[in-house]
Amino acid sequence: xxxxxxxxxxxxxxxxxxxxxxxxxxxxxxxxxxxxxxxxxxxxxxxxxxxxxxxxxxxxxxxxxxxxxxxxxxxxxxxxxxxxxxxxxxxxxxxxxxxxxxxxxxxxxxxxxxxxxxxxxxxxxxxxxxxxxxxxxxxxxxxxxxxxxxxxxxxxxxxxxxxxx
Amino acid sequence: xxxxxxxxxxxxxxxxxxxxxxxxxxxxxxxxxxxxxxxxxxxxxxxxxxxxxxxxxxxxxxxxxxxxxxxxxxxxxxxxxxxxxxxxxxxxxxxxxxxxxxxxxxxxxxxxxxxxxxxxxxxxxxxxxxxxxxxxxxxxxxxxxxxxxxxxxxxxxxxxxxxxx
Amino acid sequence: xxxxxxxxxxxxxxxxxxxxxxxxxxxxxxxxxxxxxxxxxxxxxxxxxxxxxxxxxxxxxxxxxxxxxxxxxxxxxxxxxxxxxxxxxxxxxxxxxxxxxxxxxxxxxxxxxxxxxxxxxxxxxxxxxxxxxxxxxxxxxxxxxxxxxxxxxxxxxxxxxxxxx
Amino acid sequence: xxxxxxxxxxxxxxxxxxxxxxxxxxxxxxxxxxxxxxxxxxxxxxxxxxxxxxxxxxxxxxxxxxxxxxxxxxxxxxxxxxxxxxxxxxxxxxxxxxxxxxxxxxxxxxxxxxxxxxxxxxxxxxxxxxxxxxxxxxxxxxxxxxxxxxxxxxxxxxxxxxxxx
Numbered sequence: 001x002x003x004x005x006x007x008x009x010x011x012x013x014x015x016x017x018x019x020x021x022x023x024x025x026x027x028x029x030x031x032x033x034x035x036x037x038x039x040x041x042x043x044x045x046x047x048x049x050x051x052x053x054x055x056x057x058x059x060x061x062x063x064x065x066x067x068x069x070x071x072x073x074x075x076x077x078x079x080x081x082x083x084x085x086x087x088x089x090x091x092x093x094x095x096x097x098x099x100x101x102x103x104x105x106x107x108x109x110x111x112x113x114x115x116x117x118x119x120x121x122x123x124x125x126x127x128x129x130x131x132x133x134x135x136x137x138x139x140x141x142x143x144x145x146x147x148x149x150x151x152x153x154x155x156x157x158x159x160x161x162x163x164x165x
Numbered sequence: 166x167x168x169x170x171x172x173x174x175x176x177x178x179x180x181x182x183x184x185x186x187x188x189x190x191x192x193x194x195x196x197x198x199x200x201x202x203x204x205x206x207x208x209x210x211x212x213x214x215x216x217x218x219x220x221x222x223x224x225x226x227x228x229x230x231x232x233x234x235x236x237x238x239x240x241x242x243x244x245x246x247x248x249x250x251x252x253x254x255x256x257x258x259x260x261x262x263x264x265x266x267x268x269x270x271x272x273x274x275x276x277x278x279x280x281x282x283x284x285x286x287x288x289x290x291x292x293x294x295x296x297x298x299x300x301x302x303x304x305x306x307x308x309x310x311x312x313x314x315x316x317x318x319x320x321x322x323x324x325x326x327x328x329x330x
Numbered sequence: 331x332x333x334x335x336x337x338x339x340x341x342x343x344x345x346x347x348x349x350x351x352x353x354x355x356x357x358x359x360x361x362x363x364x365x366x367x368x369x370x371x372x373x374x375x376x377x378x379x380x381x382x383x384x385x386x387x388x389x390x391x392x393x394x395x396x397x398x399x400x401x402x403x404x405x406x407x408x409x410x411x412x413x414x415x416x417x418x419x420x421x422x423x424x425x426x427x428x429x430x431x432x433x434x435x436x437x438x439x440x441x442x443x444x445x446x447x448x449x450x451x452x453x454x455x456x457x458x459x460x461x462x463x464x465x466x467x468x469x470x471x472x473x474x475x476x477x478x479x480x481x482x483x484x485x486x487x488x489x490x491x492x493x494x495x
Numbered sequence: 496x497x498x499x500x501x502x503x504x505x506x507x508x509x510x511x512x513x514x515x516x517x518x519x520x521x522x523x524x525x526x527x528x529x530x531x532x533x534x535x536x537x538x539x540x541x542x543x544x545x546x547x548x549x550x551x552x553x554x555x556x557x558x559x560x561x562x563x564x565x566x567x568x569x570x571x572x573x574x575x576x577x578x579x580x581x582x583x584x585x586x587x588x589x590x591x592x593x594x595x596x597x598x599x600x601x602x603x604x605x606x607x608x609x610x611x612x613x614x615x616x617x618x619x620x621x622x623x624x625x626x627x628x629x630x631x632x633x634x635x636x637x638x639x640x641x642x643x644x645x646x647x648x649x650x651x652x653x654x655x656x657x658x659x660x
Contacts, residue, residue, distance in 0.1 A: 002568060002575050036574060060555075062574060068416065068590060068614070073497060079531060079557060080497050081576055082590035085415035086398065087283050088256035095563060095577035107282035107304050114276035118252050119563070135300035139272050167403060167410050201409060225390075227409060233425060233449070233581065238332060244366060244392060245332050246411055247425035250580035251563065260398060260412035284398070417613050418586035437612035437634050444606035448582050465630035469602050 005062070006030045006157055007038045007097030009090075009113070010046025011106040019104035022126055023049035024056075025150040026101060031059025033154065038097050040089070041065040041081070043074040046103050051076035064093050091115050098164075099157045101147075105129045117143055122160045124153045170227070171195045171322055172203045172262030174255075174278070175211025176271040184211055184269035187291055189218035190315040191266060196224025198319065203262050205254075206230040206246070208239040211268050216241035229258050256280050263329075264322045266312075270294045282308055287325045289318045335392070336360045336487060337368045337427030339420075339443070340376025341436040349434035352456055353379035354386075355480040356431060361389025363484065368427050370419075371395040371411070373404040376433050381406035394423050421445050428494075429487045431477075435459045447473050452490045454483045500557070501525050501652060502533045502592030504585075504608070505541025506601040514541055514599035517621055519548035520645040521596060526554020528649065533592050535584075536560040536576070538569040541598050546571035559588050586610050593659075594652045596642075600624045612638055617655045619648045 008026050010019055027050035030037045037054040039047040041063020051061045055076045063077035068084040083089040087108065094100050094116040101124045102113050110132075116123045117140045124145045125133060136144045145160075147153035173191050175184055192215035195202045202219040204212040206228020216226045220241045228242035233249040248254040252273065259265050259281040266289045267278050275297075281288045282305045289310045290298060301309045310325075312318035338356050340349055357380035360367045367384040369377040371393020381391045385406045393407035398414040413419040417438065424430050424446040431454045432443050440462075446453045447470045454475045455463060466474045475490075477483035503521050505514055522545035525532045532549040534542040536558020546556045550571045558572035563579040578584040582603065589595050589611040596619045597608050605627075611618045612635045619640045620628060631639045640655075642648035 001570060001573070002565070003573050005574070060574075062576075064576070070497070075496060078496070078498050079500070079555075079574065080591065081557075081559070081587065083415075083418075083587050084590055085253070085413075085418055085587075086256065087280055088250070088253040088413075088415055090256075090280075091251065091253035092576065092578050092580075095579055096575065105304075107279050110300075110304060111276050111279035111283060114272050114279055115252055115255075117272035118276060129303070131296070131300040131303040135275075135296040138294070138296040139270070139275060166405060166408070167400070168408050170409070225409075227411075229411070235332070240331060243331070243333050244335070244390075244409065245426065246392075246394070246422065248422050248580075248583075249425055250422075250578075250583055253578075253580055257411065257413050257415075260414055261410065415583070416586065417610055418580070418583040420610075421581065421583035421585075435634070437609050440630075440634060441606050441609035441613060444602050444609055445582055445585075447602040448606060459633070461626070461630040461633040465605075465626040468624070468626040469600070469605060 003036045004098050004161065005036045005038050005096055007093055007100045008046065008050040008103055009040065009093060009100060009109050010103040011109060012042055012045035012047065014106055015045035015104050019046055020049040022150050023103045024053035026050055026103060026153060027053025027059065028057045029150055029154045030054055031057035036060045036062060038062040038064065038093065040093060041074060041077050042072050048074040048076065064089055087111065094121055095119055097121065099124065099160050101126060101153050105132050124156050126150065126153050168201045169263050169326065170201045170203050170261055172258055172265045173211065173215040173268055174205065174258060174265060174274050175268040176274060177207055177210035177212065179271055180210035180269050185214040187315050188214035188268045191215055191268060191318060192218025192224065193222045194315055194319045195219055196222035201225045201227060203227040203229065203258065205258060206239060206242050207237050213239040213241065229254055252276065259286055260284055262286065264289065264325050266291060266318050270297050289321050291315065291318050334365045334428050334491065335368050335426055336365045337423055337430045338376065338380040338433055339370065339423060339430060339439050340433035341439060342372055342374035342377065344436055345375035345434050349376055350379040352480050353433045354383035356380055356433060356483060357383025358387045359480055359484045360384055361387035366390045366392060368392040368394065368423065370423060371404060371407050372402050378404040378406065394419055417441065424451055425449055427451065429454065429490050431456060431483050435462050454486050456480065456483050498531045499593050499656065500531045500533050500591055502588055502595045503541065503545040503598055504535065504588060504595060504604050505598035506604060507537055507540035507542065509601055510540035510599050515544040517645050518544035518598045521545055521598060521648060522548025523552045524645055524649045525549055526552035531555045531557060533557040533559065533588065535588060536569060536572050537567050543569040543571065559584055582606065589616055590614055592616065594619065594655050596621060596648050600627050619651050621645065621648050
C-alpha cells in the first residue's frame with residue numbers, strides 16, 4: 001500500500017547553515033514518523049542534508065534527479081528516480097509528495113512552492129525570508145502554513161494528514 | 166533561422182479585466198515588432214487574450230498546451246505544441262522564450278517566473294500586485310524588470326534583446 | 331486557427347544517404363502543401379535535412395529540442411521549442427503532429443513510432459528496413475502505412491487528413 | 496546508498512495470461528534478490544502483477560504513474576511517483592532502472608524498449624512475439640537479451656549487474 005511521502009524542497013549550492021541544520025532535523029523527524037522522504041536528490045544543500053538526517057534515523061529516501069548524471073546523486077538517497085528533464089522535474093517532486101515542506105528559499109524552491117499550490121497541495125514554509133511569507137500567503141492563504149522550527153513543521157504535517165482522512 | 170520568441174504568461178480563469186486588456190495589447194505589440202508570441206495555449210485568460218491581440222496584428226502564435234485535449238486550445242493559436250505533461254510544461258514555456266513577460270499573477274504564473282529565473286532568463290513583471298514585485302526582486306534583483314504598461318514592457322524586451330547581441 | 335503539422339522523425343548521426351535525400355524531399359513537399367513541418371530540431375541527420383527541404387520551399391519549421399543547448403539547433407528551424415527533457419520530448423513530437431512520417435530507423439525513431447501508436451496517431455513508414463515493417467504492423471495493422479517514396483508518403487498524409495474531416 | 500532497481504515493463508489492459516504469470520514470478524524473484532522493483536504503477540496488467548509478486552516476497556515496489564489520478568495506482572505499489580506527464584514518463588521508467596525487463600508486448604512497452612536502447616540500457620525480452628525479437632535485435636544486437644522464462648531473465652540481470660562492476 002502506498003506509503004506517506006513528505007517532500008523537503010530547498011536550495012542546493014546556496015543553502016544557508018540554518019537551512020542545512022533545519023533540513024537535517026526535518027529528515028530525521030520524517031523518518032522517525034515512519035514517513036518516506038522525497039527530495040530533489042542531488043548531493044548538495046537541503047536535498048543532501050535532509051536525506052542524511054533521514055538515513056541517520058533509518059528512514060527511506062527518494063531522490064528525483066534533474067539530470068541523467070548519477071554521479072550527482074546524494075549518498076544518502078536510497079531510490080534514485082532519474083528524470084533527465086531539468087527543472088520540469090520540480091512538478092514531479094510536488095505531485096509525489098503528500099505534503100511539501102520548503103526549507104530555505106531560492107528560484108528553484110519558489111517554483112516548487114508555486115507548482116504545489118497550483119496542484120492544490122499544502123505547503124509548509126520554514127524560512128525567515130519575509131517576502132516569501134507575504135507573497136505565497138497572498139497567492140493562497142489556505143494552503144500556506146508558516147513554521148518556525150522543524151518540530152513545528154512536522155506537527156503541521158501531522159495535522160494536514162489527519163484532516164485528509 | 167530561429168525567430169525571436171516572446172513568452173506572455175498569466176492567469177487563465179482568474180485573470181482580471183486589466184490583465185486581459187494588457188495581454189491583448191502585449192500580443193498586438195509583439196506581433197508588430199515581428200516577434201513570435203508564445204503562451205500556454207488554452208482558450209482562457211491571458212493566454213487567449215494575448216494570442217488574439219497578436220493575430221489582430223497578423224503575428225504568429227505558439228501555444229504550449231498542458232493536456233492532450235485539443236478542444237481546449239485558443240482559436241488564436243497557430244502552432245499547438247501538445248505536451249500532455251500538465252504544469253511541468255511551464256518549464257518549456259520559459260526555456261523556449263527569449264524573454265518572459267508575466268501579465269497578472271497566480272500560482273501557475275509564479276511558477277513560470279521562478280522557473281525563468283532558475284534558467285537565467287529575464288522576466289518583465291506587468292502587475293500591480295505589490296507582494297510579487299518585492300518577492301521576485303528579492304530572489305534576483307538583476308533579472309526582474311518592472312513595467313507599468315504594455316508599451317513599457319515591450320521597450321524593456323527591446324533592451325534585453327539588444328544587450329544580448 | 332491551428333495549422334496542420336506534419337512530423338518527420340528519423341535518425342540523427344546515423345541517417346543514411348537515402349534517409350537524408352528522402353527527408354529533404356519530404357520537407358519540400360510538406361511545405362508545398364502548406365503544412366507546417368515539425369522535427370526533433372537538431373542540426374543533424376533527418377531533422378536537419380527535412381527542415382532544409384521545407385525552408386527551400388518557403389515552409390514554416392518547428393524544432394522540438396531535447397536539450398537546453400541552442401547551439402545544437404538546425405539553421406533551418408524557425409521555431410525552436412526548448413524542452414530540456416531528453417528523449418521524453420519524443421512524446422511531444424508525436425502528440426503535436428497531425429500525422430507522423432518515420433524516415434529511416436533507429437532506437438529514437440522506433441520510440442517515436444511506438445509512442446505515436448500508443449497515442450492513436452497514424453504513422454507512415456518510409457524505410458527499407460524489413461524488420462521494422464513486420465514489427466510495427468504486428469503492433470497495429472490499422473495505424474501503420476508503408477510508403478516507398480516521399481511522394482507516396484505525402485499522398486498518404488493527404489488521405490489521413492481527409493478521413494479525419 | 497542507491498539501491499539496485501529493476502524495471503519490469505509490459506502491457507496494461509492487453510496483457511495475456513502468460514504475461515501476468517511471468518510478471519508475478521519476475522516480481523517475486525526480483526524481491527528475493529534484494530532488488531527494488533519499478534513499474535508503470537497502474538492497477539492493471541503486468542505492472543500490477545509484478546508489484547503483487549514482489550510484495551508477496553516482501554520486496555519494495557516503485558510505481559511511476561502517468562497521470563495525477565492516484566486512484567489508478569496498484570495496491571501493491573509502496574512508492575508512487577506521480578508524473579502527470581502521460582507516456583513521456585516511459586523515459587523516466589527506463590532511466591531509473593539498472594536493467595529493464597520487457598514482459599509481453601504492446602505499443603507502450605515497445606516505446607520503453609526503444610527508449611532504453613536509446614539511453615544505452617540493457618533490455619531483456621521475455622515474450623514469444625517473434626517480430627519483436629527480430630526488430631529489437633536489428634536495432635541493437637548487443638543490448639537485447641532474449642529470455643524464455645522469468646528465472647532465465649533474472650539470471651541475465653545478475654550477469655548484466657556483474658559486468659558493470
